[in-house]
Amino acid sequence: MAWSSALRRIFSHPWVLGVLGILTVFGVWLLVTSSGLVDKLFLPGPGAVWLAGTEQFQRGILVADAVASIRRVFLGFMISAGLALPIGIAMGTNRTICNFLEPLMALIRYMPAPAFIPLLIIYFGLEELPKVMLIFIGTFFFNTLMIMDAVKFVPSELVETALTLGGRGLPILTRVVAPFVAPQVLDTYRINMASAWNLVIVAELVAANEGLGKRISLAQRFLRTDEIFVGLIVIGLIGLLIDLGFRFLMRRACSWAN
Amino acid sequence: MHLQVSNVSKSFGEGRDCKLVLQDISFELVSGQFMALVGSSGSGKSTVMRLIAGLERPSAGSIHLDGELVRRPGSDRGMVFQKYSLYPWLTAAQNVAFGLSLQGRGKAEIRERTAYFLDVVGLADAARLLPRELSGGMQQRVAIARALATEPKVLLLDEPFGALDLQIRESMQEFLHDLWKTTGLTALLITHDIEEALLLAGTVHIMAPRPGRIVHTVDVRLDRSDLRHLRVSQPFLELREELAGRLRSLDGSLL
Numbered sequence: 006m007a008w009s010s011a012l013r014r015i016f017s018h019p020w021v022l023g024v025l026g027i028l029t030v031f032g033v034w035l036l037v038t039s040s041g042l043v044d045k046l047f048l049p050g051p052g053a054v055w056l057a058g059t060e061q062f063q064r065g066i067l068v069a070d071a072v073a074s075i076r077r078v079f080l081g082f083m084i085s086a087g088l089a090l091p092i093g094i095a096m097g098t099n100r101t102i103c104n105f106l107e108p109l110m111a112l113i114r115y116m117p118a119p120a121f122i123p124l125l126i127i128y129f130g131l132e133e134l135p136k137v138m139l140i141f142i143g144t145f146f147f148n149t150l151m152i153m154d155a156v157k158f159v160p161s162e163l164v165e166t167a168l169t170l171g172g173r174g175l176p177i178l179t180r181v182v183a184p185f186v187a188p189q190v191l192d193t194y195r196i197n198m199a200s201a202w203n204l205v206i207v208a209e210l211v212a213a214n215e216g217l218g219k220r221i222s223l224a225q226r227f228l229r230t231d232e233i234f235v236g237l238i239v240i241g242l243i244g245l246l247i248d249l250g251f252r253f254l255m256r257r258a259c260s261w262a263n
Numbered sequence: 264m265h266l267q268v269s270n271v272s273k274s275f276g277e278g279r280d281c282k283l284v285l286q287d288i289s290f291e292l293v294s295g296q297f298m299a300l301v302g303s304s305g306s307g308k309s310t311v312m313r314l315i316a317g318l319e320r321p322s323a324g325s326i327h328l329d330g331e332l333v334r335r336p337g338s339d340r341g342m343v344f345q346k347y348s349l350y351p352w353l354t355a356a357q358n359v360a361f362g363l364s365l366q367g368r369g370k371a372e373i374r375e376r377t378a379y380f381l382d383v384v385g386l387a388d389a390a391r392l393l394p395r396e397l398s399g400g401m402q403q404r405v406a407i408a409r410a411l412a413t414e415p416k417v418l419l420l421d422e423p424f425g426a427l428d429l430q431i432r433e434s435m436q437e438f439l440h441d442l443w444k445t446t447g448l449t450a451l452l453i454t455h456d457i458e459e460a461l462l463l464a465g466t467v468h469i470m471a472p473r474p475g476r477i478v479h480t481v482d483v484r485l486d487r488s489d490l491r492h493l494r495v496s497q498p499f500l501e502l503r504e505e506l507a508g509r510l511r512s513l514d515g516s517l518l
C-alpha cells in the first residue's frame with residue numbers, strides 16, 4: 006500500500022516520466038548497438054559517440070563550433086526580436102499600420118526561409134552576414150505577427166482605465182500594454198528560437214568554416230556517423246537549455262501570469 | 264461640481280449600418296449627489312457612461328463638467344468597470360497607486376495616499392496581494408480605491424457589482440453606501456438592478472432601449488440609516504415593484 010502510493014507520487018512528478026522517456030530511448034539504442042544487429046558505421050553505440058564527443062572537446066572544436074553557432078543565432082535573433090517588438094506593438098495598436106503591413110508580412114512568412122539562402126549568398130557573400138540575415142528573415146515575421154496578436158488582445162478595460170486615470174500616449178504603451186503582453190512576448194521568443202536553431206544549421210550546411218551544422222556535413226563526407234550524433238545531441242541540449250532559460254525568465258519576471 | 268449632460272445622442276456606424284443607441288439624453292449631477300441609471304441590458308447605459316468619461320464623443324448634444332466641454336478622458340472623472348480592470352501584474356497597493364504615479368506625484372505622497380485609500384475600502388491588509396489572490400468583491404474595492412485616489416470630481420460606476428454573487432453584492436452595496444456617506448463623493452451608478460439603484464441613489468433614471476432614452480425619473484426619499492432593514496421595508500418594496508413593472512412594460516412593448 007505505502008509502496009504503491011509512494012511510487013504513484015514519484016511518477017506523477019512531470020520530470021520523472023520525462024527522464025524515463027529519454028532513458029528508454031537510450032536503453033533501446035544501447036541494446037540495439039551492443040547486440041551487433043546493426044552495422045556500427047550506420048548506428049554507432051553510445052560509447053563511440055561519447056568518445057567522439059570527448060575527442061572533439063579535447064581538440065577544442067566542439068566549443069568553437071558551439072560558440073560559432075550560438076553567436077549567429079543570438080545575433081540574428083536579437084535583431085529580429087528587437088525590431089519585432091516595436092513593430093508588432095505598432096501593428097497591434099494602430100489599425101492603419103496593421104492594414105499596411107499585415108498582408109505583406111503574412112505573405113513573406115510563408116516563403117521558406119532556406120529558399121533565401123542563394124539570394125543571401127549572392128548579396129552578402131559567404132561570411133557571417135548571410136547566416137545572421139537568414140535567422141533574421143526566418144524569425145522576424147513570426148515574431149512580429151505573434152506580438153501583434155498579443156497586443157490586440159489587451160483588454161480594452163485596462164487601457165481605458167489608464168485613460169480615465171489621466172494616462173495618455175507613451176505611458177499607456179510602456180505601463181499597460183508592455184507588461185500585459187510580456188509573458189506572451191517571452192513565449193513567442195521561446196517558440197521562434199527553435200526555428201532560429203533550425204536555420205543556423207541549414208545555413209552552415211551550405212557554407213561555413215565552423216559551426217555545429219558545418220561539423221555535421223563534414224562528418225557526413227567521411228561517414229563519421231558518431232560525429233553526426235555528437236552534433237545532433239549537442240544541438241538538442243543547447244536548444245533545451247535555451248528553452249529552459251526562457252521558461253525560467255518567464256517564471257521570474259511574469260509570476261503574475263502563471 | 265456640476266456635470267451637465269445636454270440633449271446627448273449617440274449613433275454607431277455609418278450609412279445603412281448607422282444605429283441610434285442614445286436619443287436626447289439630458290440630466291444634471293451636482294456635488295455629493297448619488298445618481299443611478301437603470302435599464303435593461305442593451306439600453307445604452309454603458310454608452311452614457313463612456314460619453315461622460317470621454318471614451319466616446321457624442322453624435323449630438325454636449326457634456327460639460329464645471330462649465331468645461333468634455334473632449335477626452337481625464338482623471339477628474341474616475342471610472343470603475345464591471346470586471347477585468349485591475350492590472351494583474353500589480354499588487355493591490357500598486358493598482359491603487361497607478362493613477363497617482365501616472366500623474367507623476369511624489370513617492371511619499373503616493374505611498375501615503377495609497378495607504379489611506381486602501382484603508383478607506385478596508386483592504387489595508389491586502390496591500391501586497393495580487394489581483395488573482397483577491398476575491399471578486401475585494402477586486403472591485405481595489406478598483407474603487409484606485410479611482411478615488413486621484414480625487415475625481417465624479418465617480419462613474421458601470422455595473423460594478425454585476426459580476427458578484429448575490430451575498431457579496433449586498434455587502435458591497437452597503438460598503439458603497441457607507442463610502443458615499445463618509446467621503447461625500449459624487450457618484451453615477453449604472454445598474455440593471457432596481458433594488459441596487461433604490462438602495463443607493465437619491466435620483467434614479469429609468470432608461471428604455473432602442474434607442475436608449477430616459478423615460479422616467481424618481482427622486483428616492485427613503486430612510487437609509489439601516490440598509491438591511493430598508494431592503495425589506497414596505498415603502499421600499501412598493502417602490503421597487505412599481506419600477507420593476509415599468510421596466511417590464513418597456514421590454515414587453517418591444518417584444
Ligand SMILES: Nc1ncnc2c1ncn2[C@@H]1O[C@H](COP(=O)(O)OP(=O)(O)O)[C@@H](O)[C@H]1O
Pocket residue numbers: 275276284302303304305306307308309310311
Ligand atoms: N462601439 C460600438 N459600436 C457599435 N455598437 C455599439 C458600440 N457600443 C455599444 N453599441 C451598441 O449600443 C447598444 C447599447 O449598448 P450599451 O451602452 O453597452 O448598453 P448597456 O450598457 O445598457 O447594456 C447595444 O445595442 C450595443 O450593441
Ligand SMILES: [Mg+2]
Pocket residue numbers: 308309310422
Ligand atoms: Mg453595460
